Amino acid sequence: MDLPWLKSLIFWIIVVVVIFAIFQCTQKSEDNKSASTLMYERLYQCSRDLSAKNPTALKSIQAQIRPDMKQKELMQLINQCRQVNPLATQTTYIKAIQSIK
Template sequence: MDTPWLKSLIFWAIVITVIFAVFQCSQKSENNKQASALMYERLYQCTRDLKVEHKPLLNTIQQNLNANLPQQEMVKLINDCRKVNPLKDKLQYIKIIQSS
């Protein structure tokens, strides 16, 4: 029985599985890298502008913060901060920069 389509199907299934595995490994290694100084700066800018009613969130961020924080955890802290202190519009940032 000649089944070239089955061989092709098996080949492509293996190729897709290998590509997916490589992608997953690269994502894991990227998430485990140490957070960059720019990420710390972004978190600082977000926490600096937090209002008094968000003091519990600030305390949580301060407790979880350390010098060897992985990128994935840093992104979570930044996202938590941005939920209560969302980014401004581009034009607002331009006005703030030009007025300083």
């Protein structure tokens, strides 16, 4: 019994599983890289206003931050900060940039 559709189905399942496995490995590898200076800058920009808005969140971030953090860990701190201090709109940032003298 010749079933070409079954062979094709098995082939595509294997291809999808391999691609998914490669993606997962790449993602884990990226998460374990050291955080860049730009990520620390983003956290600083978010947290500099927290002393007035939510000093408890600021103290929590200050207690967790270290110089040797991984990208995943620093992203968690940035997300924690963004929950308390959400981003402004694009228009707000554009106007702020244009008003710099």
